[in-house]
Amino acid sequence: MTExxxxxxxxxxxxxxxxxxxxxxxxKTTISRMLLAADDQIKLSVSATTRPPRPGEEDxxxxxxxxxxxxxxxxxxxxxxxxxxxxxxxxGTPKGxxxxxxxxxxxxxFDIDWQGTQQLFQKDQQDVVRxxxxxxxxxxxxxxxxxxxTDSGDVIESRMDRARSEISHWDAYDYVVINDxxxxxxxxxxxxxxxxxxxxxxQTGLIPFVRELMG
Ligand SMILES: Nc1nc2c(ncn2[C@@H]2O[C@H](COP(=O)(O)OP(=O)(O)O)[C@@H](O)[C@H]2O)c(=O)[nH]1
Ligand SMILES: Nc1ncnc2c1ncn2[C@@H]1O[C@H](COP(=O)(O)OP(=O)(O)O)[C@@H](O)[C@H]1O
Numbered sequence: 277m278t279e280x281x282x283x284x285x286x287x288x289x290x291x292x293x294x295x296x297x298x299x300x301x302x303x304k305t306t307i308s309r310m311l312l313a314a315d316d317q318i319k320l321s322v323s324a325t326t327r328p329p330r331p332g333e334e335d336x337x338x339x340x341x342x343x344x345x346x347x348x349x350x351x352x353x354x355x356x357x358x359x360x361x362x363x364x365x366x367x368g369t370p371k372g373x374x375x376x377x378x379x380x381x382x383x384x385x386f387d388i389d390w391q392g393t394q395q396l397f398q399k400d401q402q403d404v405v406r407x408x409x410x411x412x413x414x415x416x417x418x419x420x421x422x423x424x425x426t427d428s429g430d431v432i433e434s435r436m437d438r439a440r441s442e443i444s445h446w447d448a449y450d451y452v453v454i455n456d457x458x459x460x461x462x463x464x465x466x467x468x469x470x471x472x473x474x475x476x477x478x479q480t481g482l483i484p485f486v487r488e489l490m491g
Contacts, residue, residue, distance in 0.1 A: 287481030291378035292472055293400060294318060295386040295393050296465070298409035299439040300363070301421035303455040307409060308387050310462045311469070318383040318469070321374065324350060327365040330426040340370070358388070358395035363435065367392070378403055383469070390445035405472045407465060408449035412456040414439065 298304040312320055324340040326347050335341045342350070347366050350356060359368030369392060374384055378400075386396070397404045411417040417439055421432045446452055451468050455461040476482065 287479055287485060289381050289473065290403065290478045290480055291380065291382040291384065292318075292469070292478070293374070293378070293384055293386060293396055293404045294469055294472070295388060295396065295404060295406045296409060297388065297390055297393055297406070297442075297445075297449065298455070299411065299417060299442040300435040301417045301424065301439075302409045302411040303420070303458060303461065304387050304409050306458060307455070307462055307465055308385055310458075311385060311465060314466070315469070317381075317473075318385050319377075321369055321372070321384050321386045321388075323367050323369055323388065324356075324359075325365055325367045327363075327367070357399070358392045360389060360391035360395075362389050362391070363431075363438065369396070383473070390442065390448060394448065402477070405451075405468070406449040407451045407453060407468060408446050409461065409465075410443065410446065410452060410454045412454055416456075 296304040296308055308320065311318060322336065322338070322340060324342050324347060326342060326344055327339070329335065329339070329341050333339065333341075344366075347359075347368070350368065350370070351359065355370055356368040357371050357374065359366060367388070369386065369388060377384065386392070388396075393404075393406055397406065411420070414436075418432070418436055421427065421435060427435065453461050453464045453468075472478070
């Protein structure tokens, strides 16, 4: 009779707060969407923002699009894990059920800037994994923003102006991936997530398993 072999990926484990940051246009939304489509163990933290929706963005899916008064109310009611001013708008991570989900092994994907990353790390260091995505060049970044065609010329110019200042926070991240070929970048981000899921201190199910082995 074959023994029932316990695989490490079926043992109970603690969830991960998996953060992707990058300068605007470097590809973090693209990589996020690829990850969400390919991996059913991770779900997106849908942020609230006062930025108007871009073509194709759906309220409640890509963002919770709110006005300033609603955003102020969410701050007053302490609804946010973190929030920040980014590019003349405000963005924030609703607390939701993130903390309870982590205990149940639910991984959460965050597409947030360096300010939000810093705040989450200060609050939940052991659960946070920080990945920074870089463009292969400034010229490629500009081209991608233009080709994405979701922002006006002025907005693109202001985001390019901010790119260097955003890139300057690269060394506050655990991992850095250059997004030259998008499939290669995606494969590397998936490898990072797979390895972090295997980290011993997240494998809560290992303790009884090893106790059993040791008899
Ligand atoms: N701190 C923080 N930053 C966020 C949040 N949601 C999005 N951002 C960041 O805000 C910046 C602008 O996002 P967006 O307007 O979607 O533009 P994009 O960077 O061109 O995709 C990006 O750096 C996002 O990572 C959030 O909830 N909190
Ligand atoms: N490796 C890549 N090569 C070429 N274009 C890319 C690559 N990665 C993303 N893009 C494109 O660049 C634009 C910006 O990507 P996006 O994911 O919106 O960036 P961000 O979320 O970081 O602002 C999009 O049109 C996207 O399809």
